[in-house]
Amino acid sequence: MSVETGTASMFGDIEQVSENQMVLNMGPQHPSTHGVMRLLIEVDGETVTKCTPDVGYLHRGVEKLIETHDYRGGITLTDRMDYTAGPSNNMGYLMAIEKLMGMDDEIPLRAKLLRTAVAELSRLASHHIWIGTHALDIGAMSAFLWSLREREKILYLFEQACGARLTTSFMRVGGTGPHDVPESWVENVDAFLDSYTLDELNSLLTGNEIFQSRTRGVGVIPAEQALSYGLTGPSLRGSGVDWDLRKARPYAAYDMIDFEIPVFPEGDVYARYLVRLNEMYQATRIVRQCMEHLRDLPADAPSNADRPDLVPPDVGRVPFDMEAMINHFKLVMHGVQPPVGEAYFGIEGPKGELGYYFVSDGSGMPYRCHVRSPSFVNLGVMEDAAVGGLIADTVALIGSIDIVLGEVDR
Amino acid sequence: MPLGSGILKGFATVFKVGARKPATIMYPENVRDIAYRFRGQVGMRRDEVTNGLTCVGCGLCETACPNDVIRVDTSEGEDGTRVVDRYLFDVGRCVFCYFCIEACPVDALQRTHDFHLVTEDRRGLLIDGFKMIDIYEHDLENRSLEDQNIGPGTRPRLWFGDD
Numbered sequence: 001m002s003v004e005t006g007t008a009s010m011f012g013d014i015e016q017v018s019e020n021q022m023v024l025n026m027g028p029q030h031p032s033t034h035g036v037m038r039l040l041i042e043v044d045g046e047t048v049t050k051c052t053p054d055v056g057y058l059h060r061g062v063e064k065l066i067e068t069h070d071y072r073g074g075i076t077l078t079d080r081m082d083y084t085a086g087p088s089n090n091m092g093y094l095m096a097i098e099k100l101m102g103m104d105d106e107i108p109l110r111a112k113l114l115r116t117a118v119a120e121l122s123r124l125a126s127h128h129i130w131i132g133t134h135a136l137d138i139g140a141m142s143a144f145l146w147s148l149r150e151r152e153k154i155l156y157l158f159e160q161a162c163g164a165r166l167t168t169s170f171m172r173v174g175g176t177g178p179h180d181v182p183e184s185w186v187e188n189v190d191a192f193l194d195s196y197t198l199d200e201l202n203s204l205l206t207g208n209e210i211f212q213s214r215t216r217g218v219g220v221i222p223a224e225q226a227l228s229y230g231l232t233g234p235s236l237r238g239s240g241v242d243w244d245l246r247k248a249r250p251y252a253a254y255d256m257i258d259f260e261i262p263v264f265p266e267g268d269v270y271a272r273y274l275v276r277l278n279e280m281y282q283a284t285r286i287v288r289q290c291m292e293h294l295r296d297l298p299a300d301a302p303s304n305a306d307r308p309d310l311v312p313p314d315v316g317r318v319p320f321d322m323e324a325m326i327n328h329f330k331l332v333m334h335g336v337q338p339p340v341g342e343a344y345f346g347i348e349g350p351k352g353e354l355g356y357y358f359v360s361d362g363s364g365m366p367y368r369c370h371v372r373s374p375s376f377v378n379l380g381v382m383e384d385a386a387v388g389g390l391i392a393d394t395v396a397l398i399g400s401i402d403i404v405l406g407e408v409d410r
Numbered sequence: 411m412p413l414g415s416g417i418l419k420g421f422a423t424v425f426k427v428g429a430r431k432p433a434t435i436m437y438p439e440n441v442r443d444i445a446y447r448f449r450g451q452v453g454m455r456r457d458e459v460t461n462g463l464t465c466v467g468c469g470l471c472e473t474a475c476p477n478d479v480i481r482v483d484t485s486e487g488e489d490g491t492r493v494v495d496r497y498l499f500d501v502g503r504c505v506f507c508y509f510c511i512e513a514c515p516v517d518a519l520q521r522t523h524d525f526h527l528v529t530e531d532r533r534g535l536l537i538d539g540f541k542m543i544d545i546y547e548h549d550l551e552n553r554s555l556e557d558q559n560i561g562p563g564t565r566p567r568l569w570f571g572d573d
Contacts, residue, residue, distance in 0.1 A: 069476050072474075072476075072509065073474075073476030073509070074476075075507070076476050076477075076505050076507045076509075077476075142424055142427075146427065149433045152433075156445065159444075159445040159447070159448055160445040160446075160447065161447070162447060162449075163445070163447040163448050163449035163508065163521075164448075164449050164506065167505060167506070167507075169508075177512075178512055182446070182447070200427060203419050203420060203422075203423045204420045204423055204424070205420075206416075207415070207416030207419055207420075208416045208417055208419075208420050209413060209414060209416050209417055210417065211416075212416070312512070318515040318516075319515060319516055325515065328515055329468075329470065329515070332470045332473055332474050332513045333470070333473055
């Protein structure tokens with residue numbers, strides 16, 4: 001049969017399909033692509049013989065926009081990349097700037113613990129979105145509604161901590177900034193963890209025969225292939241590679257916390273499901289330990305680094321104290337000014353290694369910013385992993401590598 | 411395990427959860443609790459002496475804003491001090507990061523819980539300082555003082571405090 005060359009001409013070699021083959025255009029408005037992504041799938045009958053992801057529909061130029069803002073203004077842009085886990089993005093961004101300024105060791109313990117706790121809560125929220133939409137793609141409706149119900153509680157904790165549910169803009173360079181959490185927050189998190197359970201989702205999906213037959217042995221990514229495509233995060237650990245930045249290069253407060261990294265060797269969709277499910281159990285453990293450590297800290301423990309050139313003074317003093325006023329005005333007008341140099345810092349985001357790279361020319365705005373977004377890198381494996389499977393398996397595969405198009409296109 | 415037992419287990423969970431009270435909040439009739447720190451529309455405090463804007467026209471909020479939301483027009487008054495002629499706030503561009511409130515040295519800008527920002531045409535999104543005063547004072551009337559979970563470590567600012 002003939003092929004619509006209009007859609008396929010962007011991908012020259014797809015035009016040469018044989019009689020039995022056809023090109024299927026999945027997206028950019030397809031519900032299972034999790035956003036505006038287009039997949040050009042070449043099928044022979046029902047079997048996929050070639051799969052080409054076409055991304056860029058949600059490109060907003062976040063990296064270039066960060067270069068036109070001061071270092072503080074960029075925080076609001078990072079919220080909007082991986083919008084399922086805003087605090088994780090904030091944290092990676094700020095820790096890269098702190099590395100650029102060479103002040104990694106000046107961050108007080110309270111800020112580190114809060115960052116760790118909030119990052120794990122956002123991992124939980126992100127995995128809830130993932131488990132819901134992934135199950136929805138495969139045909140389970142209740143799991144979606146239940147996991148969004150649980151996620152709503154986490155977002156309410158974010159709202160109590162900083163005032164926003166998704167676009168948190170939580171921390172600042174040098175610590176928590178003015179948004180140290182309210183006193184009751186620790187109790188609220190504990191109350192949430194006490195009432196939180198994954199057993200419902202677990203009993204709905206893990207043992208379910210339909211779910212298993214849709215996921216077991218489907219979309220297998222061998223370990224070598226995962227490494228050669230540069231996969232990180234749960235997609236890599238589902239292929240049996242034990243690599244997690246939280247253990248390999250501990251940052252924030254992860255070195256004082258006891259947790260495990262789940263690894264499953266099968267490499268199929270089900271293994272990636274199990275990795276994320278176990279990560280959710282581990283995330284609740286980490287948050288609980290962070291809350292215990294926070295409670296052990298003295299009440300007057302600082303939450304910002306002792307750096308007047310980064311952390312604004314108490315604003316109540318500003319109208320009455322000339323030094324504080326000068327300091328405050330200088331910080332707002334000029335902001336953080338890292339020395340000339342470059343720095344890369346990666347954290348283990350919910351979807352993989354989330355890295356920020358900065359080049360500073362000594363001014364208040366980054367000269368160059370690059371984001372290593374895990375969703376974009378992980379999406380590359382689609383080209384190989386989808387081949388040989390069915391069209392319905394491609395849907396399961398997209399769900400299992402957990403992409404967020406806001407982060408893929410940036 | 412016999413085939414189908416996993417599905418039956420799921421059914422049992424569905425019936426168990428289905429018997430519970432629904433988690434859905436029927437929105438316009440019922441509203442969930444809003445956390446005290448919720449970042450809604452930015453409001454402005456009324457100056458009790460002049461009955462006008464508290465803003466002194468320093469322009470720090472203009473600088474701190476990442477999206478060019480705020481515009482402050484100032485001129486020199488008769489006694490040489492700076493006078494704010496017009497304070498414009500474009501709600502359509504605002505991302506509610508509250509950097510402007512952090513930057514304000516005289517606590518003229520204040521947080522509110524107002525999230526009903528719908529207007530019938532686009533011009534309604536451009537509001538001035540006096541409209542912001544109205545929003546703030548209207549919000550204060552509806553705000554309960556009990557849910558102000560403020561604790562140590564919070565910087566003692568008016569916008570965190572017991573206004």
